Amino acid sequence: MLPEILAASFLQCVVYTAFILNAPRNDWNNLAIVCIVLFALPFAIALALLGFRRQRNTFSIAIFVTFVCFNVAVAGLSGLRIPVSYSALLTACLIAMVAMTIANLRLHRSLEDRVALLDFPKAEEVAARLAGHVAVISDKTTDIGAFDRLLIDTRTHHNPEWSAFLTKAYMVGIDVTPWFNFLELREGRVDVDTFDVSHLAYTPSQIYYSKAKRALDLFSVVLTAPITIPLGLALWLYIRLLDGGPAIFVQTRRGYGGRSFNMLKFRTMYRGQQGGATQTNDERIITGCAFLRRLRLDELPQLINIWRGEMSLVGPRPVAEYVAQESETAEKKFIHRTMVLPGITGWAQVNSGYAGNTHEEIHKLSYDLYYIKHLSFDLDLLIIFSTVSTVLFGRGAR
Template structure:
């Protein structure tokens, strides 16, 4: 279980709202029953069947994505349900006849209302309440607002509040015997007891590296089977996207050429899979005669051209890396490859930095969609924690989540320089 905390309902209405069957019934009511009743005389039952399959598929994927942190907002769930609803409407029109757009629109509106209700429940009712044991590194624990915390002063749970889990530094040397007995008793009473790193990882999406021992690296090995499957998916997706995006590629190349002199495609040595160097392809976004660092040091870098500022903001400059994906140098999703100079610098100053090369680098990644651009040592240390989380939970579902978050990043320009 990646996101281990679940709110224990205290009241009857909380039990009803948090019960999976009740939530499923509400989803069916909003997205199926009400639209079918509204268009009862106009809609064939086959449209209702397709809408039901769209709901089932959406809920299946949604439930898997929600196991990861930063996945419970509408920015992830609404695009997912919208995409599947559009596919359902198009599939029903191909299989039978032209879809009833009024029914599909009302069905989508209904599931959107249900998602808004689920968002309200997440924020108002379902936030877990964690009790913190005040020893060891517990003071360094940083949690996001998805959890409420209470620091215990004595080895006793409060009488006026239901706790969902206990969090302790189980490796602490100064944990008194009385508190150890208290933790054991809580575990016997079916109250979950977590080590602080597990809770921090589940809520922040980062694997702490400050206290990572080399013996623990074995737990971060990615699935070899999924690596092979992912390579096939990358190749097929690149073959489909290259012709589809060719108008964008040609237009961008033309604008770069007329905006400033120099080559349209910029090549740079990067460190990739298993530490092997390769040439990454990007649309040139800087003046070719400008000198400076091998990275963008600030948002207002004067070397960036007018067109370069636009294509960087919306990640259009990364599109030539589809060729890197076809060649096998890169994947669509993975840790961003660093230049040779930066990689050498980070390897010296950032512990375990080279371990991120155990998977293929990506055009987008878990660190990019959550942290944005980072070059300094402290920023890279945080970026490496995101990369380790990705490697540890290397899976199709995490990649799907990153794809949806990447689309949001492209739309908002988050983290661009």
Template sequence: MFNKRILASLKFLPVQLLIGLLLCTWIPYLFLDWSYLDQGFNTTSTFNILISGMLTSLTLFTLNLIRQFPGINSSSYILPVFIFWFALVFVPAELTKYSFSLIYYCISGICLLSYLFIIDIINRRYTVQTLAYIPVGRAINMPEQVPSADWLKLDTTNLGQHVNGIVTDLHSYDLTDDWQEFIAHQTLQGIPVYHHRHIRESLTGRVKINHMYENELGSLLPCENYMMVKYCFDFLIILALLPMTLIIFLFTAIAIKLEDNGKVFYTQLRVGHRGKSIKVYKFRSMREKAKEVLTVDNDDRITKVGHFLRRTRIDELPQFINVLKGEMSLIGPRAEFIDFALKLEQQVPFFNYRHIVKPGISGWAQVNQGYATGAEETKLKIEYDFYYIKHISFTLDLLIFFRTIHTTLTGFGSR
């Protein structure tokens, strides 16, 4: 029991951070040449420890935030997050006057990666396993709403086994006095009680809005300061990728021209930020003068080169122009056709709220669902968009960025 408690304590970030800083900043010095250690903790060695500590802290913080999002296999993001912060921390540090110990950083990096994988194993071992639900109101079919969780149905106020949380419709008139007393008692025992809508949102990554009172309006308004920072990041990323992007542009243009000698680029009016119309740029992936309707599986309008461009998302790269113009972002809800958006306004409650942020080249809906065509798929896509708008943050954008790389390599959701 004592060992299990020690392992369980590693779930908490302060404990993880304390152990991580010890392992990844101080322990590596034990493996260095003794002549290096004889120099003592001078300015250079202090600088090395500081940089290693920053990398350890930022990586741990980011991974802990990523684990909070639904459907995430956090072990898949350990190496990408490590590389991301390694580049952001060490590249600027390389420009300073201080010297580096290559051996120290290699040992520190190995220690950090090993520690992160151990933490991930422990976190999965002590992840929430079972949720009990009281079948009243809109919580009557929780297993159908969220099939990914392990559910225990409560027919009586006798819990009978250990659970990690209780879910119900706290607004239901069917929640009797006995159930309310049961909920109060379980809360005093330290068992968290969740409203069905909150648990559905946290486990599915979707926000459903049928009535205005179901969501606080403020939670759907993104932070203006972050949106400014987000644009700066977009600009810097596009600038850093510019040499590679120009090469891809050149080869793509040649391939399109060789196939049918048609136009390289294709422009289309779509709905942008705050409902304004924007002209979106793309590489042409369909036959010229093809009818503008929604894409379907095995669409015969798509050219041979176009199939490759769509599968790898290369056809979206010209939208970098829209990003630089401030009309779009790298990450955000998909910009819809104007006619399609007008129809959805009549079918989906509060559809226009998705225009409260700039549309993106990739987004939460794209990496979770792919390309949506039917009415039901589109409604799910809107729920993913609402989740993104409600939880928009640097961590969520970073997560979508990593998952976009995966979808690009696998062709997930392309048509």
């Protein structure tokens, strides 16, 4: 974390000094005191983040800890009667939030590098799936101080023979994790064959976020309305001029709780050409609309579905009724993806892309179930950032 800490410390001091020099002030003693506090603050934030290193919500934890530490620092400076520039401190706080979020991400990634696996019959196979150098420990006297995480097989190692070794690991602060849970987090998807609804044990933060998600969706629709409404009207007019009406395509999709709803999209194919999976360079697509599909602008009318409460901004992508029926016949657990509102974008979309057959739909199910299991603000934020990247590079668009 040291590069980000030092970058935040120096940048904050430079920015704060620039604000002060730009104002008619010459209280250099106060400037020096504030700069010392700002320089030390990222180190204090980093120490606090180390205490939350076992938390998965890396974005929100880093932002929250930085915000709290900054407020404590400002309160301390105010208590000492030191005049400060609040606009400069706000700018410095934003710099620290970005730097410490990156530092926290790097910290969590490093904790996944120093991993050891206790030996059991499938240890070599699991080590190969982890796609990296993973030490396999078979000797109970092995020094484990060089590792941050110890992977175990619950059936093999939860017994008196290994209890003393695992207790030692807990005592020195090493995370002890079942290998299949770690593999799930590393790959970002669940094993559909072994998945069960009983695996869904939401934490309080997940419960609170699931309740707040609807309000955030509505806020997003209202916030982007000044851009999306004029853009939507322009696209509607463009399609009407090129191929007449209707410009909106309505399709029955499988929604929350298995209920059907009418999902809205801009019609991007010539009239009479709807139906069937879209192919690469499909000649049925209206001139210019391939670009709209690449940027996902044909999905804009789904903001109306969000407003109605039929969809969310982020969630499993709703599939057509015939696709849902075929997939449920092939895999009974496909119905579990309807336990949350479907979304305009989702974890499966940014990781697996377009599904052209039932086998690919089942593959995407592993990502959808992972999303449902690990629902969080941080995961939604990651999906939105990944979606922007996907749109810009056109991955998965047809």
